[in-house]
Amino acid sequence: MTRKPAKTCKESRSIKAALVLPPDTNNYGSMFGGRVMSYIDDIAAIAATRHARTSVVTASTDSVDFLHPVRNGHSVCLEAFVTWTHRTSVEVFVKVVAEDMLSGARTVCATSFVTFVAIDVNGEKQMVPEVIPETELEKFLFEGAPERARKRLEKRETSKALAKRFGAQSLWQMV
């Protein structure tokens, strides 16, 4: 596998903004968590693809803590960039900010890391460019990445063991 030249975090910066409307919200007028997670996956995939310039699949999403609700009528803005890569995997940081469109008040509602794996048209894994962090924030995220990646692989082993333990049959056949 050959490796394309390293890229800066700037080159993968991606942004998505949307108005929050009633179909996006629950009975209490706040945005469904699943919708926020779908937006996170969406913008992170764009950033990862900008970096790799090949197709990517989501390998894992780190836990998402919903720190504040995103309200009906407010806007939600997600920003993402690639923080670190290894051989074929790409880590993306995503920040979700809600904005009260009338007052202009902005709140960080969630942050997350999403990991993708680069693949070619045949589904074969592909080497990805390395990352050149430039700013203090980019360097901070870059330096913490190997430890986050180690923990993810540890967690994957637990997930694999659970999947094996439960098998593919319906849970109700097991009780």
Ligand SMILES: CC(C)(COP(=O)(O)OP(=O)(O)OC[C@H]1O[C@@H](n2cnc3c(N)ncnc32)[C@H](O)[C@@H]1OP(=O)(O)O)[C@@H](O)C(=O)NCCC(=O)NCCS
């Ligand atoms: C993700 C996937 C491509 C990994 O393939 P694999 O052959 O099992 O993985 P490998 O053990 O060879 O690892 C390949 C890379 O992925 C990384 N990786 C694999 N699983 C990971 C996870 N759960 N979290 C983070 N990174 C992961 C590995 O660290 C490795 O990175 P590196 O090449 O940079 O060192 C494969 O499991 C897959 O296709 N999963 C389904 C993806 C999908 O459909 N996503 C959409 C949601 S359904």
